[in-house]
Amino acid sequence: NAEYMGVVSHFTMGDEFDPTAFEQDGPAEDFFAAAAAEDAEGEDGNAADEFKTTRDAVLFVIDCRQSMLHDNANGDVYFETVLSAASQFLKTKIITNENDKCGILLYNTREQKNPMDFPNICVLQDLDLPDATRIRELQNMTEGFDFKQKFGFAAKDVPLFQVLWTCQTIFSNNTNKNFTKRIFLFTNEDDPSKGDESIKNRSLQRAHDLEEAGVTIELFALNPVDHDFDVTLFYQDLIAVDDEDVGSRLAVNGSTKVEELTRKIRQKEFKKRAVGKVNFAISPDMEIAVRFFSMIQEAKKPNPIQLEAKSNKPLKSETKWICADTGSILFEPQIRTFQPFGGEKVPFSKAEMAEVKKFDTPGMKLMGFKPLERLKTYHNTRHSYFLYPDDEMIKGSALAFAALHTKMLEHKKMAIVRFIPRENVIPRFGAIWPQAEEMDENGFQTAPPGFHLITLPYADDIRPLKVGANVPVAERDAIVKAKAVVKSLTIDFDSRNFENPAIQRFYAGLQALALQEGQPEECEDSLVPDVEGIRAYKPLLDDWMQTVGDLQAAPKATRKRKADDEGGDEPKRAKKPVPAADNVAQLAASDAIKKLTVDQLKGYLSGQKLPVSGKKDDLIARIRKHLGINV
Numbered sequence: 019n020a021e022y023m024g025v026v027s028h029f030t031m032g033d034e035f036d037p038t039a040f041e042q043d044g045p046a047e048d049f050f051a052a053a054a055a056e057d058a059e060g061e062d063g064n065a066a067d068e069f070k071t072t073r074d075a076v077l078f079v080i081d082c083r084q085s086m087l088h089d090n091a092n093g094d095v096y097f098e099t100v101l102s103a104a105s106q107f108l109k110t111k112i113i114t115n116e117n118d119k120c121g122i123l124l125y126n127t128r129e130q131k132n133p134m135d136f137p138n139i140c141v142l143q144d145l146d147l148p149d150a151t152r153i154r155e156l157q158n159m160t161e162g163f164d165f166k167q168k169f170g171f172a173a174k175d176v177p178l179f180q181v182l183w184t185c186q187t188i189f190s191n192n193t194n195k196n197f198t199k200r201i202f203l204f205t206n207e208d209d210p211s212k213g214d215e216s217i218k219n220r221s222l223q224r225a226h227d228l229e230e231a232g233v234t235i236e237l238f239a240l241n242p243v244d245h246d247f248d249v250t251l252f253y254q255d256l257i258a259v260d261d262e263d264v265g266s267r268l269a270v271n272g273s274t275k276v277e278e279l280t281r282k283i284r285q286k287e288f289k290k291r292a293v294g295k296v297n298f299a300i301s302p303d304m305e306i307a308v309r310f311f312s313m314i315q316e317a318k319k320p321n322p323i324q325l326e327a328k329s330n331k332p333l334k335s336e337t338k339w340i341c342a343d344t345g346s347i348l349f350e351p352q353i354r355t356f357q358p359f360g361g362e363k364v365p366f367s368k369a370e371m372a373e374v375k376k377f378d379t380p381g382m383k384l385m386g387f388k389p390l391e392r393l394k395t396y397h398n399t400r401h402s403y404f405l406y407p408d409d410e411m412i413k414g415s416a417l418a419f420a421a422l423h424t425k426m427l428e429h430k431k432m433a434i435v436r437f438i439p440r441e442n443v444i445p446r447f448g449a450i451w452p453q454a455e456e457m458d459e460n461g462f463q464t465a466p467p468g469f470h471l472i473t474l475p476y477a478d479d480i481r482p483l484k485v486g487a488n489v490p491v492a493e494r495d496a497i498v499k500a501k502a503v504v505k506s507l508t509i510d511f512d513s514r515n516f517e518n519p520a521i522q523r524f525y526a527g528l529q530a531l532a533l534q535e536g537q538p539e540e541c542e543d544s545l546v547p548d549v550e551g552i553r554a555y556k557p558l559l560d561d562w563m564q565t566v567g568d569l570q571a572a573p574k575a576t577r578k579r580k581a582d583d584e585g586g587d588e589p590k591r592a593k594k595p596v597p598a599a600d601n602v603a604q605l606a607a608s609d610a611i612k613k614l615t616v617d618q619l620k621g622y623l624s625g626q627k628l629p630v631s632g633k634k635d636d637l638i639a640r641i642r643k644h645l646g647i648n649v
Contacts, residue, residue: 074111074118075197077145077185078104081205083126084171085242096240098160100204105156108148109529119197121145121188122156125181128170133187136180138172145192150532177217178210178256182224182235189233199233206240209251218252225256294439295408298382306418307411308382310403310439310471314513317521377445380438385447387431393449397474405450405469423467426452437471447474492566499562506555519543596621606647611638 078100080086086096104122111118122142123132129140143152159165182201189199211218225235237257239247292309299305324333339348355371356363366374407419426433433450449472456465492500519541526538552559597605597614602622605611611619612634619637620630628644630637642648 073197074115075145075189075193075199076107076111076118076120077188077199077201078107078120078122079181079185079201079203080122080124081126081203081207082124082165082169082171083175083207085206086240087165088243090241090243096204096206097165100238101156101160105153105160108153108156112148112150112153112532116147118148119145119192120148120152121192123181123185123188124169125176126172128172129168132184133191134180134184136176136184138176139181139184140169141188145188150534153533175207175210175212177220179217179220179224182221182228186224186228186231186233189231195232199231201228201233201235202238203235204238204240206242206247208239208242208248208253211252218255222256292406293403294380295411296381296437296439297412298384298405298435300384300418300422304418305412306415307408308405308415308419309408310405312401313404313470314401317518319521319524372442375442378438380440380443382435382437382448385434385436387426387433388449390430390432390451393432393451393472396480397449398472399475399479400473402451402473403471405471406466420467423452423469426450427454433469434474435471437473448472449474496562496566499558499565503555503558503562506558507552516544519545596625599625602641603645603647606638606642606645611641 080097080100082097088095090096104120108120111120121144124140124142125138127138127140130137132139132141143155146152185201189197193199211221228235235257237249237253239249239253241247293312295307295309297305298308324335325331326333339353340346341348354365354367356365358364407416409416422433432452435448435450436445437448438445451470451472453465453468453470455463455467458464522541523538526541529535530538596618599622602611602614605614616634616637619634619641623630623637623640626644628640632640
C-alpha cells in the first residue's frame with residue numbers, strides 16, 4: 019500500500035516495477051520521442067490555446083491533365099469523381115461546422131487565375147465559408163460540363179513547387195493561426211518531376227516551408243490506366259507522415275472508384291483535435307503532460323437556432339435579475355448567495371462558492387496498478403479516451419510516457435488513476451489500459467501505441483440482479499438450439515457501418531431546403547433486418563421453436579402495482595372533476611376557491627374560453643375578474 023497525497027491506495031504492482039526506470043533505445047521510446055519533436059501552434063504551451071484552434075481550412079488541389087478527364091478502368095472520369103467528393107465534403111462542412119473554410123484549386127489548365135500569377139493554375143473557388151451556391155457550382159460541373167472549352171489543358175505540366183507556393187499564399191491571405199490548414203492533393207501522375215532533380219528539390223523545399231507554416235498535405239492517389247500509382251517515385255519524400263495518424267497520409271493504394279475515394283476523404287474529413295490537456299502525476303515529485311482524445315461520439319441533431327421573423331437573423335437571449343420588492347434591475351455585485359445558519363443568513367461570494375465546489379485542480383493522479391484481467395466488460399459505462407504524451411507542456415513527457423507504457427505491457431498491468439478533466443467537474447476513477455502498436459502486412463500503422471482511459475463506475479452504479487425463487491428454467495436441448503440460432507444470426511458488427519436513419523433523413527431534408535432541390539435524397543435504413551438473409555436459417559429457427567413450444571402466449575391483463583417498501587412508482591391519482599360554474603362563482607367570493615386544484619381552475623377557464631396560462635394565483639385572479647368579484 020502507498021500513501022499518496024493524503025489518499026491511501028490499495029492498488030499494488032509489484033516490487034520489481036519502477037515507473038521511472040526505462041531504456042533509452044527501445045522502439046516505443048523512439049516512437050514517442052519522435053512525437054515529442056513535432057511542431058504545434060502556440061508559444062507558451064498554455065492549455066487554453068488548444069481550444070482556440072477549432073476551425074478547419076481545407077484546399078482541394080486537383081490535377082487537371084487530360085488523363086484526369088478521360089474514362090478510367092471503371093468507366094468513371096477522375097475529375098468528375100473528385101468534384102462529386104468535394105461537393106459531398108462541402109455539404110458535410112456546411113452542416114457540421116459552418117465556420118470552416120474550403121477552397122478548390124485546379125492546375126495544368128489553360129486558364130490562369132491565382133494570386134501568384136503563375137501560368138496554368140486556376141483558383142476555381144476561393145478559400146471561404148461553404149454555401150449552397152458553391153455546392154451547386156460543383157454539381158453543375160459534373161453534369162455534361164465542357165471542361166476543355168471552359169478551362170482547357172496546359173501545353174506542359176506545371177512544376178509542383180509553383181502549385182504548393184500558390185497554396186501557401188492562399189492560406190496566408192485567408193486564414194490565421196486559429197485554423198488547422200490542410201491540402202487535399204488529387205492526382206494520377208506518380209512522378210510530376212519526370213526525373214528532373216531540380217523540380218523535385220524545389221518541390222521538397224516548398225513542402226517543407228508549408229510544414230513549417232502548419233500546413234498539412236494529404237495525398238489522394240488515383241491509379242493511372244496502365245499501372246498502379248507508385249508513391250516511391252516522388253511523393254514518398256514530399257509528404258511528411260504524422261505519427262498521431264492511424265496509418266499514413268500516403269494513399270499508397272490508388273483509388274479508382276467514387277465510393278472508395280469518398281470513403282478516403284471522409285477518413286480525413288475532420289482533423290483530430292485533443293479534447294483537453296492535463297498533467298499526469300506519476301508520483302508526488304514527478305509529473306508528465308498528456309492530451310486526451312475522444313474515440314467515439316454519438317451523432318445528434320444540432321440545436322435549433324431561434325430567428326427573428328422579419329429579418330431572419332439569429333435572436334440573442336439576455337437574462338436580467340429583478341428585485342421582487344422594488345422591481346429594479348439587479349446587477350452582479352448586488353446578488354449574493356447565502357446559507358441559513360443559527361437563524362442568520364451567512365453570505366458567500368461567487369469565488370467562495372466556486373472554492374467550496376472545487377475538489378482539486380484538473381489532472382490525473384496515479385493511485386496504483388491492477389492486473390489487466392481485473393477490468394470487466396461491465397465496467398465500461400461510457401466511452402473511453404485515448405491518451406498521448408505532450409512534450410510542449412512538460413519536456414520529457416514522451417520519454418516517461420513511453421517507459422511507463424513499455425513496463426505496463428511487459429507486466430500486463432493497468433494503472434488506476436483519479437481523473438479530473440477540467441474545472442468544476444467531479445472526480446472519477448479510471449483505468450489506464452496500455453495499447454501496443456499494431457502494423458498491417460504492408461508495414462503501415464493500424465493502431466498507435468498509447469493508453470485507453472476507461473472511466474470506472476461508482477460502487478452504487480453496479481447493482482446485483484435480484485432473481486425470484488420461481489424462475490422458469492429452460493431445458494438443456496432448448497438452450498443448445500437457442501445458442502445455435504444466436505450464433506448463426508450474429509454479424510460482424512461495427513457501429514461505423516450503421517447510420518442513424520432519423521438523423522440521415524433530417525440532414526437530407528435540410529440539404530434539399532438549402533440547395534433548393536425538389537425532393538430530399540432517399541436515405542437507406544441500414545438498421546432494417548435482413549429478412550432474406552434470416553430466411554436462410556428458417557429450418558434452424560423452426561427446429562428451435564418446435565423445441566420450446568408456442569411462445570405466442572395470449573397477453574395477460576396487467577395492472578400497475580403499488581409502490582413497495584423498496585421504492586417504485588406511486589399510482590397516479592385520478593383527476594378531480596371540474597365543479598359547476600355556479601359552484602365556482604360561490605367559491606370565488608371567498609378563499610375557498612384556493613382549495614380547487616390547478617387542473618380544476620384550468621378546466622373552468624377553458625370552458626369559459628379564457629386563457630389558462632400562469633400560476634394558481636393568476637388563474638384565481640382571472641376567474642374573479644371574469645365573474646366581476648372583488649376580494
